[in-house]
Amino acid sequence: MNHVLCGLAANPALPSELVDRLIAIADADLAADLAGRADLSRGQALALAARVEESAVQLAYRGRLSAEDVDPAAQPDAALALLDEGAGEPEWGRRLVADPEVRRREKLAGCPDLPAEVVRALAADPDVRVVAELALWTTAERAAELAEHPHAEVRRAVAANEATPPAVLARLIGGEGMAPAERCVVCDREQTPFAHDPHCPRLDCDLPPGAACDGSHESTVHHLREAALRNPATPVAAVVGFADHPSALLRRTLAARADLPPEVAARLALDPVPGVRAALAENPALDEATLRTLADDAHQDVRRSLAHNPHVPFDVLVRPAAGTKLGATLLPRVEAASAAEVAELAQSPSAPVRMLVAHRRDLPARIRDALADDSDARVVKSVAAHPGLSDGQLRAMVRRYGVQVVAKVAANPDAAPALLEDLTRHQPAVRKAFREIARHRRATAPALLACLADVQARPVAAGHPALPPPVLVELLTDTDRRVAEAAAANPSLPPGVMLELVRWAASAGE
Structure with missing residues (x-):
């Protein structure tokens, strides 16, 4: 019956006195549903947090507990939640930085506005997971320091941090002027050279797929480069050379950058891997020439991505629409279409093109009604959920097209x-x-x-x-x-x- 009680705990009509009685008998599952109630009083929140510690974390994140309600010694996870929300007390960080549980120190490392001495202690933590979490969220100054950390996993986290100074990111991705990393998550555990078996039978192994190290920490370095390529703070001059990198993943990541120069985009438009071209096609920063080139791509995934590009030229949009399965979705360019463009789409001789505009839910009544009476079931199906259609129109759709609509x-x-x-x-x-x-x-x-x-x-x-x-x-x-x-x-x-x-x-x- 516990599932029934969980449902009851979430019932918005449950009287307050019954909420109190459920709190008094709550276990972790029941407490999770009670903590999610919008009508929970402060007294009820305090009672629930005192009964089930796990619920205190949820209540803290929902703003139902304040710093005065939490004892960091008895409720360290709730204290961490408040620190994570910027609502905790500074001295809590000084207590939690010495917590024997790595997961708590790792959580603390991701919290904002920590005292300087806490940050220094986290940066020197003996567990690399804690230092890497700090590197991911810390300030520009601290990120620059951690970029020189001897562990490659910490450097990878620095590469993902958008506060990291651009010059540091450029050095990280290129490796120039920086001492090589000494360790990585692979050589921490395995004798090198080592390549992780993708079908690893070891139940206690948590190395990621593709993890490998021959002394150069290659898999972690690869992830570092990917992180830096995704980071908008990385200077474009430091990443354009990856257009010819042997890794399709890195080329694909580069293709999605908002600051991609036109000449690099033109090279990536000829990439032999469709996934790279598809990532490029959806990039809103592309110039018109590249967008038009991609409209003629032989691969459907590329044309589908192009159709989802919010800046695709209107006349180019209809080309992939006519011969590509785009799904039942409102495309960004169609959503932004002008009144004249909407009328043009609705009058197209191509049913797939008319379907594009039929997904809009703000059509003028004249256009909506014309699409509702369309001769193609796919168009009628696309417009059938449009508000404002009369009962007679909806019934006519069913009579004409039955199960399709x-x-x-x-x-x-x-x-x-x-x-x-x-x-x-x-x-x-x-x-x-x-x-x-x-x-x-x-x-x-x-x-x-x-x-x-x-x-x-x-x-x-x-x-x-x-x-x-x-x-x-x-x-x-x-x-x-x-x-x-x-x-x-x-x-x-x-x-x-x-x-x-x-x-x-x-x-x-x-």
Whole structure:
């Protein structure tokens, strides 16, 4: 029954006095749901934090606890959460920097505004994980110091830190003027040369795939370069040479940079790896010439990425749209289209192009209605969830195209209750439609009862407030835990039943 109590703990209609009684018997699972309640009082938050330490962390992050509510000696993880939010006391850092648990020192290293002596202690920590976490979030001055750290993992973290000075990043990625790293996570544990078996059978091994070291710490250095390439603070002059690097991952990372020079973009547009060209095609910084070159790419992934580029020229957009599977999504360039461009798309002789604009949910009524009456089912399906369509229009879609549009019609926010009921009786049945109806704000009890017969829609329907209370009570003992928990969380659950559940739980815990 614990899953039922967890659902009840999340029920927004649960009376405050029953919240108190659940707090008094809460375990970690129940406390997690109680901590997420929007109506939790300060007193309840304090009581919950005192009962279940794990919930104190959640409450701290949600702003339900303040520094005066937390004892760092008894609740170190909650103290760390407040420090992470910038709401803790400086002296807590001085206490926690000596914590024997590495995970806590590592968490502390990522917290902002720590006292200088705490930062110095973290930088000298004997565990490299702590130092690397500090390097990832620290200030420019400290990052510059840690760039010279003898461990390659710390240098990798410095390369990812956007506060790291550009000149330091340039040195890190090129390796010039910097002493070689002495250790990495691989040679810390293994005799070199070593290459990690991708099918490693050791249960206690946590080395990442591709980890390798022959004395040059090559896998960590590779990750360092990738981090620096992703870092917008790394000077573009220091990264352009990677356009010809043998690693496709590094070329792909370079291709996504917002400051990519046009001549480098033009070279990457000819890259032999489609993934590199696809990353380039989605880069909003590309010039028009490169965008037009990529529009003729033979690989569908490249054309799909190009279609998602917010700056793709309007006339170029329709070229990949006509012959590329773009999915049921509103493209950025279509979302930003002018009124004239919207009209042009809607009048295109190509159904895939008309589909692009049909995904917008702010179309003028004239264009929306024309698309709703389109001769292509794919276009009608794309516009079916548009608000403002009349009951007659939605029913006409179903009559014309049946199962192809039923689920999207069911998702229309203005679908009438009677229409939703009719859709549950459609033959052949459309399972996805049941899931849409089960979450629809206008779904009626008869429609929801029909949704309960579908395995995937059943947990969703069990949480709908329009479900009759007697049905909710029956669902509390459903064999599917998700259904029972959703029923317990349903605000339409009778208060008397809530009380009985809490009483049962209290007596079972005695």
